[in-house]
Amino acid sequence: MNPSTLRINAERFKTNFEALSKIGATPDGGVHRPTFSQAHLQVRAWFRELAAEAGLEFNIDSAGNHSALLQCADPEAPTLLLGSHLDSVTNGGRFDGAIGVLSALEVLQTIKDAGLYLPIHLEAIDFTDEEGTLFGLMGSAAVAGKLTPQDLLGLRGGRNALLSGLSRAGLTEEGLLMAKRQSHQTLGYLEVHIEQGSRLIEAGADIGLVTSIVGTNSYRLTFLGRADHAGTTPMDARLDAGQGASAFTLAARQQVMRNYPQCVVNIGSMTLEPGAFNIVPERACLSLEFRAHDEDTLDQLERALLELAEKEAQRFNLGLDIESVGAHQPALMSQQIQDVFHRAAKSLNLKTVPLASFAGHDAQSMASICPAGMIFIPSVDGASHSPREYTEWQDCVNGASVLLHAVLSMAIG
Amino acid sequence: MNPSTLRINAERFKTNFEALSKIGATPDGGVHRPTFSQAHLQVRAWFRELAAEAGLEFNIDSAGNHSALLQCADPEAPTLLLGSHLDSVTNGGRFDGAIGVLSALEVLQTIKDAGLYLPIHLEAIDFTDEEGTLFGLMGSAAVAGKLTPQDLLGLRGGRNALLSGLSRAGLTEEGLLMAKRQSHQTLGYLEVHIEQGSRLIEAGADIGLVTSIVGTNSYRLTFLGRADHAGTTPMDARLDAGQGASAFTLAARQQVMRNYPQCVVNIGSMTLEPGAFNIVPERACLSLEFRAHDEDTLDQLERALLELAEKEAQRFNLGLDIESVGAHQPALMSQQIQDVFHRAAKSLNLKTVPLASFAGHDAQSMASICPAGMIFIPSVDGASHSPREYTEWQDCVNGASVLLHAVLSMAIG
Structure with missing residues (x-):
């Protein structure tokens, strides 16, 4: 088959999104899944089951990051990570983080279903505590080896919330501090996310190529x-x-x-x-x-x-x-990956625009150990961290599709 | 005996104050007894026992106000009320309200122990929710018939706190609304309270004669x-x-x-x-x-x-x-009672000064159904609603002594 004709399964992607949106749903159409809350523990279990149903391997690292894996035959091959997070802010929206994790999973399933052999490992990852209920970008900072014992003493959520949350999730502080991955095993990190602003819509663009993260x-x-x-x-x-x-x-x-x-x-x-x-x-x-x-x-x-x-x-x-x-710390996104995303979007007839991100993202942590890149999809009215958060479904499909072709491009050129 | 030589039992008064200060005590020397909290329910039970030990009758009205009674032989005689409140603000001080209730009880005990016959009923009352955990001056407003069904819908503490608090205390909204006393049965209301400001100390005075309440x-x-x-x-x-x-x-x-x-x-x-x-x-x-x-x-x-x-x-x-x-509403204190307090203080060689009160007090409610009067005793550094609240013990004794002689003056001239 010609990989350039490969397409994600938009229906499956949507079914998964709708199921996910029900976990921790609030009456006003948002979700409430603060890190290690009951709804968050529930969504974590749901992701694990979903990976199993998809026939993907599952891994949880010592920082509690959940991964679905599509491994190639060569154990020495590097891993390309795709992901985002399933936690939410207090009374947040359905799209923030969720679209990134589900896009990553959809890409792995699409490639697996197509029987396409790639010479790299693929990993769809749900990072722990991106939103900062406890610390913010905690799981990705742990993977990047940027989390220090000092960080765990003074946190936004307070130390008691950290300790009780870790205990509920069966995790430990020691685990958080030893989750660092090695750069040479990591080919890169790619993330799809909603813009959480209105610049894409104002520019009439489909895809934002993130240049830097605040x-x-x-x-x-x-x-x-x-x-x-x-x-x-x-x-x-x-x-x-x-x-x-x-x-x-x-x-x-x-x-x-x-x-x-x-x-x-x-x-x-x-x-x-x-x-x-x-x-x-x-x-x-x-x-x-x-x-x-x-x-x-x-x-x-x-x-x-x-x-x-x-x-x-x-x-x-x-x-x-x-x-x-x-x-x-602020982080620059990889120019090479911006180019890969741009070409992938162009091949799908999607208009791109470069954007700096005013929101923090896991790609910011990952940029310190591997080339990292992000794309944004449009947020209606720019609303985010609110139940008013909304993205047109076609834009979600566009994001996952660009991710798929960026992965194929990085894996087989 | 000559009533003018009668003196309160300062030792008993202090023992009671020290026991009371332990209920709801905070580590920094204050007390935490918000209305219908566990500590407040405990202090209410304690007052009831103390009245019984003193051989006084006990009464609880439908607004939950607790009273110790020293009744005369004539059932038609009017009642002179003395009192204050045993609830506290969040992390408040030991003296606010407490000194008033204990002074009232001490006056009844002193008169009873002396075997002195007065032609009026005396009542030492602990008013419910003076501080406003729920509504503020709630028990006295109920007694004065000033509490309306509307009041019980919008309260400082919120309606849920009212309903759950009443339930814990075995009280009802209906009870609050039917606790009004008749003016003709009520000779007056007298209250001793700490100043909660520093004007007495600045004026070198022992007793403040309250002219009006804010x-x-x-x-x-x-x-x-x-x-x-x-x-x-x-x-x-x-x-x-x-x-x-x-x-x-x-x-x-x-x-x-x-x-x-x-x-x-x-x-x-x-x-x-x-x-x-x-x-x-x-x-x-x-x-x-x-x-x-x-x-x-x-x-x-x-x-x-x-x-x-x-x-x-x-x-x-x-x-x-x-x-x-x-x-x-603001309230004027009875000029007649101000004069009675002044003469009582003078007979004890205590210096008085007239003062307007910037704090609300139960006397403010009571002023609408009977002549009401208050005296203040000095607050060191003017501190109040704080664990720093402090009054010299001799000033507490002075307050109770002036109350005793004001009562004797009103009862037997």
Whole structure:
């Protein structure tokens, strides 16, 4: 057969997607599958069964990453990894991550069903905790050997959530730290993902060729004041932690919009303690996340935001506790793989456009041990991390199809 | 005996206070007894036992208010109520409310032990939910007939907390609504309380004669935006509910300090949803409480703050949901009872000073059905609603002693 005529099984792909969307489904059409939640453990078991039904081998590494394998006869052959993740953010959407894992699986099934012999091993991988319920890009960072014992002490989700989650999943910290793969065994890493923005639709393009992935730093900031009676304590005698946190929340946005127009910042959660109507807040704890496309800018932005937090704390006579809870360096995608994706898209008459990614992805971790590449498919209204997340089914098929032909191109030229 | 020589049993009073402080004690020296929490149910049972040990009758009304009774022979005689509350705020202090209830009980015991016959009934009462875990001044508002079915639909603590709390305590909504006492049976209401401010100490006074009690309104405000990916959504395309809530938090304080210098405002809690590092907050829910000493000012301040919330919501293109969750009108204390307290203090060589109360108190509810009066005793550093809350023991004894002689004066002149 001529590999260039090979096509994925769009019906099977869709059946799998619909089954997957039911696991952890929310009433508003999204999914809720935070890492190691019951729904996430359920989706992991489902993926394992699906691989078995497809007649593929199954592997779980010491970081809990799940893989379906299509191996060639030569044990010394390198492996080409395809994948994404099946966890979701809190009340997230159905497409984020899911399309990447199912595209990878569909590619392996298509090649297997065609009886096509490739001189490399193929692996469809579901990485653990991409979204950062615990750490973010955790499974891929483990595979890339980038996870340190220090990382596991200060995490976005807190250490207790890590320990109880690992225990529920039957995993260990030691396992996370010894999951590194060897570069020479890894031919590359390819990922299909929804854009989570609206640039593809604005450009009238089908496929985004990802050029680089943003770096993301996360902090937990706690402004420290004093609990007092909210009636009897004069306004000017209060040490109100909520004032410092609110002032920082406003100023951080202004700072980024004014001085770092290529960057983004988010204060996604805030808690005031003790949290009563009639008590001046003693502690205000917020989660801070910011992103930049190069390391220098990321470092500058970090300094600017932490200085701002200090300044607002001082303005209201508050203490400030700064805890780093995760850093993911920016990464360039392989030019060679961008070219492979471009040619594959062109052979399918799909229009491509190069894009930088403002979302973190597992390809970012993988880029440090092998050539890594990603394509984006369009997100309607750019919505993501929300039940409003939506991608036209034809675009999902396009993504899986480009992935298939990129794999064939890398395997047999 | 000459009633003017009667003295409370300071040792017994202290023993009771120390036992009480252990119930719901926190490691930092405070207490945590929110309404109908386990510790609160425990303290209620403890008070009941203490009344029994003192040989006093015990009564619980349909609003769950606990009373120890020292009745005179004439069933038609009016009742003089003395009291306060045994619930606490979240991680509160040992003195707030507790000193008032124990002073009341000590006065009854002292009069009983002395075999003194008074021509009135005395009642030492522990009012339910003074602090507002559920509604605030709930037990006294019920006794005053001020609680409406509408009040029980929108409360500071939320309706679920009310229903589950009532169930734990064996109480009902119907009971709350039918606990009103008749004015003609009620001679007056007297309360001893810590100042929760530092004006007494600054004035070098022992006893504060409360002239009026502040009115307090409470709202739950929810700013409504849109959940989006915190990386891929451009800063200027976000509908970030946290920005509106933070801007309001800052502006409310500025508004009050600039235009309402006699008033106070507090944003005591804030929650961002869905509450993840990497999701733009869709909802920001905050608790708003503000206080003024007269109704006109309270109304003006209410309009000003709600307009401010609308303005900040519009500035960030957010929706706004406004829920009233409790209003307590300001109340004047009885001039006659202020005079009685003043004379009682003078007879004990204690220095008094008149003070308006910035804290809400059960006396505020009671003022609508009978002459009501309060005295304050000094709070070290003015700290309250905090484990730092502290009052010198001699000041507690002074408070109970003034209460005793005020009671004797009202009963026998």
